[in-house]
Each structure stands twice: as structure tokens, then as C-alpha cells.
Amino acid sequence: MQNESYKLYGADISYFTGKVRAYLRWKNIPFEEIASDAGVYKEIILPRVGFPVIPVVIAPDGRCLQDSTEIIDTLESCHTGPSVYPDTPRQRLASLLLETYGDEWLVIPAMHYRWHYNRDWAIQAFGALNAPDASAEQQREIGARRAGPFANAAVLLGAEPHMHSAIEASYECLLADLSRHFACHPFLFGDRPSIADFGLIGPLYAHQYRDPKSGDHMRKTAPLVAQWVERMQNPIPLSGAFLPNDEIPQTLLPVLRRMFIEQLPVLADSARHVRQWIMEHPDEALPRVIGKHAFMLEGREGQRIIRPYSLWMLQRARDYYRSLDSENKAETDAMLRTVGGEVFLGFEDPPRLARAGLSVKVAQ
Numbered sequence: 048m049q050n051e052s053y054k055l056y057g058a059d060i061s062y063f064t065g066k067v068r069a070y071l072r073w074k075n076i077p078f079e080e081i082a083s084d085a086g087v088y089k090e091i092i093l094p095r096v097g098f099p100v101i102p103v104v105i106a107p108d109g110r111c112l113q114d115s116t117e118i119i120d121t122l123e124s125c126h127t128g129p130s131v132y133p134d135t136p137r138q139r140l141a142s143l144l145l146e147t148y149g150d151e152w153l154v155i156p157a158m159h160y161r162w163h164y165n166r167d168w169a170i171q172a173f174g175a176l177n178a179p180d181a182s183a184e185q186q187r188e189i190g191a192r193r194a195g196p197f198a199n200a201a202v203l204l205g206a207e208p209h210m211h212s213a214i215e216a217s218y219e220c221l222l223a224d225l226s227r228h229f230a231c232h233p234f235l236f237g238d239r240p241s242i243a244d245f246g247l248i249g250p251l252y253a254h255q256y257r258d259p260k261s262g263d264h265m266r267k268t269a270p271l272v273a274q275w276v277e278r279m280q281n282p283i284p285l286s287g288a289f290l291p292n293d294e295i296p297q298t299l300l301p302v303l304r305r306m307f308i309e310q311l312p313v314l315a316d317s318a319r320h321v322r323q324w325i326m327e328h329p330d331e332a333l334p335r336v337i338g339k340h341a342f343m344l345e346g347r348e349g350q351r352i353i354r355p356y357s358l359w360m361l362q363r364a365r366d367y368y369r370s371l372d373s374e375n376k377a378e379t380d381a382m383l384r385t386v387g388g389e390v391f392l393g394f395e396d397p398p399r400l401a402r403a404g405l406s407v408k409v410a411q
């Protein structure tokens with residue numbers, strides 16, 4: 048007999064599990080969440096996915112879905128009811144861009160605050176997830192081993208010591224901008240959460256709300272953002288509408304502007320590196336990381352790894368933009384220009400990319 052409920056293999060401490068969980072709740076899709084301890088990785092995730100990752104969703108028909116974006120897109124295509132994708136051009140493009148911002152850029156403050164302010168707590172939590180029945184001491188040992196790559200990732204993604212103050216300044220401004228927005232609107236585009244809200248909830252739930260020191264800081268300095276996190280956790284399923292007339296709220300413009308200032312130049316330079324890498328390695332698969340490049344944040348220069356996967360996320364927004372007719376393009380262009388979106392307008396795309404495991408490959 049078929050089990051009617053989806054299974055979400057994830058964790059409370061996981062960025063992308065928070066994104067998928069919030070989506071499943073809003074979409075009113077019945078699911079059971081299973082904490083991914085060592086046994087789950089060994090018996091479910093590795094045999095079905097081939098590499099260790101969460102979240103993973105197993106559908107009632109046995110289909111295995113991995114990658115939060117593909118999970119949401121697959122479920123959107125087979126569950127009727129209101130969509131998390133606005134269907135008007137400016138809102139749709141802005142929501143795809145902000146999903147990329149949440150998924151691929153806000154990972155910098157998320158990892159920085161977790162590993163530089165909540166480290167001991169996070170190590171214990173990694174251990175407790177992996178070996179729920181072990182002693183606290185064993186959990187700390189296991190946690191320290193399991194958390195190693197994630198803790199290193201904070202620095203690789205750009206959180207070197209001399210960048211900490213810039214990361215914090217940028218995050219504080221984002222919280223202030225979002226606070227002004229949530230004083231006027233319950234979600235980013237009105238009364239209904241969009242794919243952009245689900246993108247932002249990744250970093251802003253597990254790391255910035257739930258990690259103890261980060262959560263205290265958010266509740267104290269940005270209570271309206273904390274309340275949005277709570278709305279995203281306990282939504283009224285399938286409720287609400289996006290703003291009429293394809294309106295982009297004025298209060299969302301600073302958030303888009305921040306994305307264009309901080310992330311777009313990095314994506315443009317990543318595209319340049321990917322094109323170059325493919326030219327120099329014509330017969331090789333793109334690795335998950337292709338070296339490092341410089342980036343700027345709040346006037347400071349740092350170094351970070353170049354991840355081709357981020358360009359696959361941007362490609363979704365680029366595809367949508369290219370699909371627009373000239374009238375709609377003119378409308379979106381005007382919106383983009385008011386928030387410094389020139390880099391997006393003149394973006395030089397890499398070759399077409401397809402997802403491949405935790406990275407991407409050149410599409411055939």
C-alpha cells in the first residue's frame with residue numbers, strides 16, 4: 048500500500064531543510080520529517096542520492112527529490128492551488144533573484160555567525176543530530192568531526208577575520224531594511240509567501256533565528272524579521288495573494304539594491320571564470336569549486352571560492368528574463384535600473400548549465 052505522506056529527510060540545524068519545510072507547510076502538503084542521523088545517511092540518503100546531503104524528499108510514489116529548488120519546482124508542478132511563483136513579470140523576476148540571494152549569498156552571514164559566535168552550540172547540535180543516543184561528550188566529539196567541513200566553509204565563502212566587520216555591517220543593514228518592509232507587508236511581495244521568502248528563510252531560520260546567539264540578536268534588533276520567521280514557520284496554508292498590478296513594494300527596493308551591489312558582481316566574475324575554465328578544460332567535468340576570486344563587501348576586499356552552482360541558480364532568473372516580450376522587458380528593465388541592476392542587464396552568461404549532484408555541468 049502506498050504511504051500518502053511525503054518524507055522529508057532533514058535537520059533543524061539545516062539551511063535548506065528550513066526552506067523546504069516552510070514550503071511544504073505553506074503548500075499544505077502532508078509530510079513527515081525524519082531527522083538525518085548517521086543511520087539515515089547510510090540507509091536512505093547515500094543509496095538513493097549517491098552523496099551525503101540534506102534535505103532529501105521521498106514522494107509517496109517512491110520518487111527521490113534532492114535540491115531545495117528542484118523539490119519545490121517538482122511539487123509546484125504536481126500540486127494544484129496557489130503558487131509560490133508570482134506570475135507577473137517584475138514580481139516573478141525579483142522573486143527568482145531574491146531566491147538566489149537567500150540561497151547563495153546570505154550563506155556568508157549565516158556561516159559566519161554560526162561558526163564564529165555559536166560554534167560550541169553548533170558542534171553539540173551536529174553531534175546530537177548524528178548520534179542522538181550518544182552521551183553529551185561523545186556527541187561533542189562526533190559533532191566536531193562532522194561539523195569540520197561546514198565550519199571551514201565559513202572562511203572559504205568569504206568570512207576571513209578581516210571581513211567579519213563588513214559581513215556584520217551588511218547583515219545589520221539587511222535586517223534594518225527587512226524590518227522596514229515587514230512593518231508594511233507580511234511577506235516580501237504582499238500577503239502570500241513567494242519563492243523569495245522561501246529563499247530567505249534558509250539562512251534566516253536555522254542559522255540566524257534558531258542558533259542561540261544569532262536568534263537573541265535578531266529578536267532584539269529586528270523583532271519584525273523574527274515575527275516573519277515565525278509566520279514562515281507557522282503559515283496559514285495556501286492563504287493570501289501577491290500585491291496587485293505587479294507592484295514591487297518600495298520597501299523591498301533596498302533589499303534588491305543590496306543584492307545587486309554585493310552579489311551580482313560576484314556572479315558576473317564567476318561566469319567569466321567558468322567560461323575560461325571550460326575553455327581550458329574542454330573534456331573535463333566542472334568541479335564544485337573552481338578556485339577563488341576577490342569580492343567586495345562594505346568597502347572591504349575579501350577572497351572567496353567560485354561556485355559554478357550559484358550560476359545555475361541565476362540562470363533561472365536569466366531564463367525567465369529572456370522569455371519576456373519587449374513590453375514586459377521594458378517594465379522589468381526600468382525596475383532593475385532603479386535598484387542598480389545594470390550588471391544583470393548586461394550579464395554575460397556562461398554556457399548553459401544543468402544541475403549535477405551538488406554542482407553543475409555544461410548542459411548537452
Ligand SMILES: N[C@@H](CCC(=O)N[C@@H](CS)C(=O)NCC(=O)O)C(=O)O
Binds near residue numbers: 063064099150
Ligand atoms: N543547493 C542545495 C544544497 C543542499 C545543501 O547544501 N545542504 C547542506 C545542508 S543545509 C548539506 O547537506 N551539504 C552537504 C555538502 O555541502 O557537502 C539545496 O538547495 O538543497
